[in-house]
Structure formats: C-alpha cells, structure tokens
Amino acid sequence: MDKVIENNIVTIIGAIERKPEFSHEMYGEGFYNIYIEVPRLSDVEDILPITVSERLMSGVCLDIGQKIIVEGQLRSYNKFVDGSNKLILTIFARDLKPCDEELTNPNQIYLDGFICKKPIYRTTPFGREITDMLIAVNRPYNKSDYIPSIAWGRNARYSENLNVGDRIKIWGRIQSREYQKKVSEDQVITRTAYEVSISKMELYGKDNEPLETIETDVE
Numbered sequence: 001m002d003k004v005i006e007n008n009i010v011t012i013i014g015a016i017e018r019k020p021e022f023s024h025e026m027y028g029e030g031f032y033n034i035y036i037e038v039p040r041l042s043d044v045e046d047i048l049p050i051t052v053s054e055r056l057m058s059g060v061c062l063d064i065g066q067k068i069i070v071e072g073q074l075r076s077y078n079k080f081v082d083g084s085n086k087l088i089l090t091i092f093a094r095d096l097k098p099c100d101e102e103l104t105n106p107n108q109i110y111l112d113g114f115i116c117k118k119p120i121y122r123t124t125p126f127g128r129e130i131t132d133m134l135i136a137v138n139r140p141y142n143k144s145d146y147i148p149s150i151a152w153g154r155n156a157r158y159s160e161n162l163n164v165g166d167r168i169k170i171w172g173r174i175q176s177r178e179y180q181k182k183v184s185e186d187q188v189i190t191r192t193a194y195e196v197s198i199s200k201m202e203l204y205g206k207d208n209e210p211l212e213t214i215e216t217d218v219e
Contacts, residue, residue: 007113008073008137008145010091010174013099013106014038016066017047020057030054033090034062036070038107038174046107046176048194051075052093060096069099074109074174074196076145087146089194091174107173109196111147113137114167119151121160131156135168135196149196155214159201167204172197 014036023033034050050070060068072093078085116136123129131151136144149170151159162168175197180188200215 005073005139007111008139009110010070010072010074011108012036012038012048012050012070012091012174013103014045014048014067016062016064016068018064020052020062023051032057036068040107040175046174047192048174048176049090050093051090052096056093056096060098067099069097071095073139074111074145074147075139076147087148089147108171109174110169110171111135111137111149111196112167112169113147115162115164116146118164119159119162121156129153129156131159133159133162135170147196148193149198151198151201155198155201158212158214162203167208169202169204170196170198171200173199 017035017037020032020034023031025031030053032052032054034052035047036050037045038048039045050072052070062068070091070093072091072095074089075092076087076089079088080086113135114137115133117134120132121129122132129152133149133151135147135149137147138144149172159168173196175195177193177195178190179193180190182188200213202213203211205211
C-alpha cells in the first residue's frame with residue numbers, strides 16, 4: 001500500500017483563509033474543511049481546499065491568518081450538484097503543523113498516473129498554448145483519483161499527442177481558477193475550479209521505462 005501512496009504527494013504552505021467547517025464523519029472520526037491562501041510568484045494567491053481529520057487538528061492553531069504546512073494527497077470525488085455529477089477536488093491531509101519559515105516553493109505536487117481522457121489542445125486569447133488532461137491516479141482498495149491537469153508551451157504541444165492509457169509522471173502546483181456558469185437566462189454564478197499546473201512531465205513506455213522528460217517554467 002505504501003507504494004500506491006507514493007504516487008500522489010502534495011506539500012502546501014499557506015495561511016488559513018477562513019474558519020474550519022465540519023464536513024463529515026467516517027467510522028466515528030470527524031473531518032473538517034479548511035481553505036488556505038497559497039502565494040504565487042506573480043503576487044496572486046490560490047485558495048485551496050484541505051480536508052483534515054479532527055485528530056490532526058488537535059493542538060494546532062487554525063485561526064484565520066495562521067500559516068500552516070500541509071502534507072497529503074490530492075483526492076477527487078463525485079458530488080451531485082444542480083442536477084448533474086460534479087468532480088470535486090480536495091487536498092486530503094496526512095500531516096498538519098504550524099509553519100514559521102518562508103520556503104521558495106510553497107505549492108508542490110507529484111503524481112504518477114495514467115491518461116484517462118483524450119488530451120485537448122487549445123490556445124488562450126493571449127496566444128498561450130494549453131493542453132487539458134485528466135489523469136487517473138490509483139490509490140488503495142481499488143479506488144482512483146481523477147485529476148484535471150494543464151500542460152503549457154512545449155508540454156502542451158507534446159501532451160496533445162498522448163493516448164488514453166499512457167502512463168505519465170508530473171510535477172507542478174495546484175491552482176485555483178474562478179469561472180462563470182450560466183444557470184438561467186438572467187443568472188450567472190461564479191465557481192472555482194482546481195487543477196494541476198504542470199512544470200515537468202515524464203512519459204513511460206509499456207515496459208515502465210521513461211521515454212522522455214520535458215520541463216517548462218510556469219507561473
């Protein structure tokens with residue numbers, strides 16, 4: 001089981017953005033939702049969701065503005081919203097502790113998974129090349145997490161040609177992105193999407209040997 005856990009590793013450092021809210025209970029253990037602000041180099045902040053056990057919260061100050069370090073995994077699950085299933089992402093905390101130091105990279109994720117949907121290549125209005133991918137990452141008990149990921153530039157051009165079933169390792173950061181959805185003729189709501197912004201990727205062959213490594217500087 002340890003080898004499976006190693007295919008999905010997240011380390012996040014940021015400040016508490018709002019008070020913890022009770023989420024659910026499982027096997028007698030309570031879980032809470034926490035949102036933290038994680039800075040980017042461009043002075044923009046990502047607001048990222050954390051799911052944490054009450055057991056890990058004991059003895060840790062979780063006041064608004066308190067800086068913490070979270071280690072865990074990026075998980076996904078389906079939730080029925082507005083008449084359809086919606087993919088929900090959250091960082092499942094395995095360790096939670098205060099952080100008083102400044103680190104150069106406060107937002108890191110590593111995934112080892114498989115392409116489970118045909119990649120979609122596009123360009124932004126500003127001419128940036130992007131390829132959207134959905135990566136399935138296995139976890140224990142025959143479950144999988146489905147992680148939306150974005151490749152940029154050279155990575156975008158390369159990953160456009162990946163096939164469903166290809167094994168890929170990626171390194172990058174988790175980002176939040178607001179978008180608007182039209183729910184009626186006169187009502188538009190703002191929602192937040194979460195995805196992995198890829199800075200480095202490795203493609204593996206059928207013999208599980210790396211075929212190619214590509215790195216891209218992304219902010």
